[in-house]
Amino acid sequence: MIMWAKLRQQLWQWRGVLIAAPSVAALLIGLRSAGLLQGLELAALDQFFRLRSKESVDSRIVIVGINEADIQKAGHWPLSDAKLAKLLETLKQQQPRAIGLDLYRDLPVEPGHQELIKVFASTPNLIGIQKVVGNSYGLAVNPPPTLSKFGQVGANDFVVDTDGKIRRSLLTLKDKSGKTIPSLATRLALTYLETKGIKLEIIDETKQKYKLGKATFTPFNAHDGGYFFADAGGYQILSNFRNLRQGFRTLSMTDVLQGRVPVNSVRDRIVLIGVTGESVRDSFYTPYSSRQVSQAATSFAGVEIHADVVSQILSAALEGRPLIKVWSEPMEWLWIFGWAVVGATLSWIRRYRDGVTQRSPLTVVSIFFAGGGLVYGNYLAFLQGWWIPVVPPVLALAGSTIAISSYVAYTATGMRQTFGRYLTDEVVANLLETPEGLQLGGEKRKVTILMSDLRGFSALSERVSSETAVEVINFYLEVMTEVISDYHGTINEIMGDGILVMFGAPIAREDDSQRAIACAIAMQLAMDKVNNKAQQMNLPSLDMGIGINTGEVLVGNIGSKKRAKYTVMGSPVNLAARIESYTVGGQILVSKDTLKEVGSIVRVDETLQIQPKGFQEPITVYEIGGIGGEFNLFVPKKEEVLVVLSQAIPVQYTVLQGKYMGEKVFQGTLVKLSTGSAQICSEYPVELLSNLKMNLVTGMEKARGLGDIYAKVVEISADSPTNFCVRFTGIPAEVAALLYYLRDSSSN
Template sequence: MWANLRKQIWQWRAVFLAAPSVAFVLILLRACGLLQPLEWAALDEFFRLRSLEAVDTRVVIVEINESDIRNGKWPMSDGELARLLEILKQQQPRAIGLDIYRDLPVEPGHQELEKVFKTTPNLIGIQKMIGDRSGFAVNPPKTLSELGQVSANDLVIDVDGKIRRSVLTVKDNNSLNNSLGAELALTYLAAQEITLQPIPAAQSQRRKFKLGKAVLVRFEANDGGYVGADAGGTQILANFRSLRQGFRKVSITDVLEGRQPKDLLRDRIVLIGVTAESSGDIFYTPYSSEFLGQNVKPFTGVEIHADVASQLLSAALEGRPQIKVWSEPVEGLWIFGCAFVGAILSWTQRYWKVTRQKVVKGVTVSLPFTSASLVLAGGAVVVGSYAAFLSGWWIPVVPGVLALLLSAGAITAYIARNTNMMRQAFGRYLTDEVVANLLETPKGLKLGGERRKVTLLISRLQGFSAISERLSPEKAVEIANLYLEAMIDVITQYQGTINDFMGDRIFVIFGAPIQREDDATRAVACALAMQLGMDSINTKLSSMSLPSLKMGIGIHTGEVLAGNIGSQRRAKYTVMGSNVTLAYRIESYTVGEQVLVSKDTFKDAGSILRVDGQMQVKPPGMQEPITIYDIGGVGGKFNLCLPQKCEEILITLVQEIPLQFTILEGEHSTEEVFQGSLVKLATTSAELRSPQPVQLFNNLLIHLLPGGEQANRLGDIYAKVVSVSAHQQIEVGVRFTAIPPEAAAFLAYIRQSGEGEVGSRMR
């Protein structure tokens, strides 16, 4: 038995470790108040999602709005206020709430107002008991205070500036008063013989009150998402009823001029107060903003008091539920339960390879069942919490969802840690995506392949071989590693799969083993980012007193055979086919800092590419010429651009410079040496005159012969043929791909001097 128990504990070890740890941390964070803002935000969203209720016609607001203020009705004299109250009394409301301070006379008409106070037993005045931010309270009207017709005007505001609690009573050092909304509701209900009655309870239980059909539970400092809140007086969690849809309102101007509807106020609660936002008597509630804090809408104090009265009337007469909370132990068990659910879902499915497949724009996307189950579980927590909220319960949804996700994340991290060592072992020799294909795909280790459409990127450092011959092997490797490190970072950023390093070339695949919708566009963006990254590489090389490098990139999209190719003893994930060869051919046409793409890639990438030029070429083995495009930028979400290329001006030399050249085939030169001369010159290009025909895009190895012993010290210049024209003699346009420092200095001297008598000068 014990052996079996130990076995079960070991099998579920990660769950027993992760779930309690996550739950304990969340409970600790919650106790420190760090989750309080998130729980308030979730509660606010629940309020906003709730459907509107019918307008409560039992409450009417006589408002002082912006129009009344502009028409001189505010501030209101005591005489005008007395006349307003007399008019209201004629419709026999059950209760009148005067949400206007009258601790000091406002002449004329103070005596008339005092008389109205004494003859209106259902009139409730206000006082500010706790004091505002400056610490000053406001006294009630003296006459109403002597008659016991005074209520508290204080509201409880959370630290984020919103009201989420309704005040029933306010207590200071000298007295205890009902709030204005509560006093008006109790006055209204007294006509139906409904009173507020304390419910006897054990000392350990919270205080409760019975009001008609409702049981009101007093708010405590740590209820719901609150931590250490001020629970002074008697408060309940607000279950707002009528704020969003509003109350029936009539302006004081309409009342004073007799334009209010007949019997609008009969047997109703009437509140008199300022609703103009310019008065500054504004507050914020969960309804004050939409999701992410947009469309802020404030409410006035008289509307808040009216809603408190509406809440209490609906609860007492109709049994409308009030917001209740679980006890702290029950909430703790809820958080532990959610943590265990998340951990169990993740742990039980760690070897479950069942996936849900969905076709998106022709591409099959596999959704891990673990993720789907977590989304469903998280959705169930949110939906269940919202359903409970509609029934009057505030369940801590944020800690529940966090417990679910964090415990699953902890399990995932534990599993990832166990596989990370294997990834590290393979990762030094294979790309991350190939490793993932081997480890996570059921057939990842089997030999064989599949035909799929991919985009191939071939980059090559032009003239690197010539530069490396002039350096020590250690320095050449240092330059290569500097270049490769920067390029690998860029390729990884754009989710390319590095298939191979071949000398000064990098072979990158987009679309295998992971296929994405934007493979062609990402490949072009990656190429542009690689070209832009050459600036920082050349800056470092310059600081090392080394010559700068240039890179050409060719890109082609087509169908290939992709998979694990080789034998049982040694295999490699790669791609094969004629389209691979064509990608290499396209790269061979690059000159300098170019990105050349095939028509297939251009078609897949779309209209967001900036084309700097295009040309027709006929690669060896092709029956027909193909179009390739010189790309200078990509728009959309990538938004990358290379500097615009300025056309160089070739300077015609007064005296031609003799030279010799050979045609390179691959990395090697042919044995035949041809004679020619340099006739025009620019910074990175030149024009040669040669009796020997050459082909467009031939790579040439040029040796200048200015005369004298200087010829042997200039070194070999590498160039690519970019134009060929035949008149009386063959004129060849070339672009330099690698120039030794001595030859570069010599050519710069020629350009600056603009003279052709170089041979005699060099002698």
């Protein structure tokens, strides 16, 4: 059960990755299988070709090109059989290993046809061409009859992709009769390799797997690499073009015929004869055919492409140079899925911080570097002969990132907007981010409880309209909520004008108690902003008292299945409320446990002994005036100057028992006054920190039209227990005006 619970929690915590990664991967695999990504994938492959550094020219191959100047000098096209026979005889004298004639000669081109037939018959290493398959570039063309009789013919067909580029090479193909015809490049390469004792070996005839020297050939399939249902007819391989950009050593036909080429320039080499002149239009596009701005794409002569395929085969067979290989489809699917997981994970792990949705630049940077690493890694693999999909995983990386962002926004924004009005962001995050977040239950945890209460608001609300009272309290709560949020407090409950705040739940930090005290001081300082608002509304100033306690409580979702609340329970919460009840306006009282947690960075202005309800022995509380360290916040000390009244003012008062008035009414007189305090002489003693309700008396009768005064006993005279000082906690405006007049008159 424990293992299952942990597994459920892990699955819930990673739900975004478990949803986004498979969904995005499945979508991209579907798009790829539908061929919608083929163009992008082929463009990426072309870019890898163009980024690859140039290689040295393959000295085993020489091209005899019939350029535009040669055609013009000949005066007509095609070349006469006599001129072609002379060209072949001249080349034969230098003893090349093989000669490839990339010119059609299925019909005689007079004059000199008989001479050409004699050259064909006397040159066993000469390979002619035929066009086996008709396509948009021309109809099928028969081979030279003489060369066909001796089996010295190769196909010069090319496989052209839908974008007009050649990326695959034909090694063999079948004609209409079903006969297998080797390509021109294959016949030339095999002829050259036979002179070195290397012959083609069959490894697996069923799978058409062959060995040639150090190379192993496997046929191209319709879904290899980035292709989708490509034409896989014949025996094709992916072209690893290596010499097109730097070209091959090329001799012009005129130079060869006139003997202007170096001696032995073609000895022991493969010679390809073909047209390079533009007017014949025997040119094709390849991965190197990039289109520049305002320029046409670069094309390559057919003879150059044949020469490059020959070079690929020779390098693979003799040097073990890798041919382009691909992964199986399941492997490619796993590759795409893996990068979807990477993108989803990088986005998911940083979606929240302290309960708040993050759009962290670090996430963007990490995704960017992951994508860069993916592309660079694929390029390095390409240099080693592997074509690994790059576009689908890049899209999977980006798509899963977008999916996670959308999922978080979709599932969390509405809930945060709703719950955020009642709970803090951290509590909402706790509900959203744990599978048990909405389940009933709790845990014991040490937290610091802050309890605040607004003095004088109840009396104020009785004398103003409900709209005005609501406006004042909403502004007060808005200011306090902002302060509490700045110090990472969790507002557990708002009780009228009172606020219960937790530090340490749902997220515990090492400095919870310090932040609680710093928050309390910041709240007291923020009362200036609240009172400025009250002054603008012609209302009296308000004060706030704060009590703080630290202890182990039960925290979690408490309630029933129909109604529950994330809250704290325990005696430390009750004690925080008791401590708060002993405060006067502008005062912060903390327990001994809290002071011990905070250490010496606080300023203690006064030490008090109180007897909270339910406690057998008095406890010590401390009035806090400030906190140093990184917070550096202090409450200004208010000097209360008591003025001796020229005439004592009779008062009557009752002692409040909690929220209720005592039954007995006591008599006394105000003998001294300050802005917020007074000294009273009474018939009967009172207890320190007692709450009083007082009224001014005229002729032993209650002064009509004047409201009630609320005060707290803050000091008892050492000389007489019936003489004590009080701090006003609530005083009507008309009474405050009268007391101000009496105090001012007495001071003057």
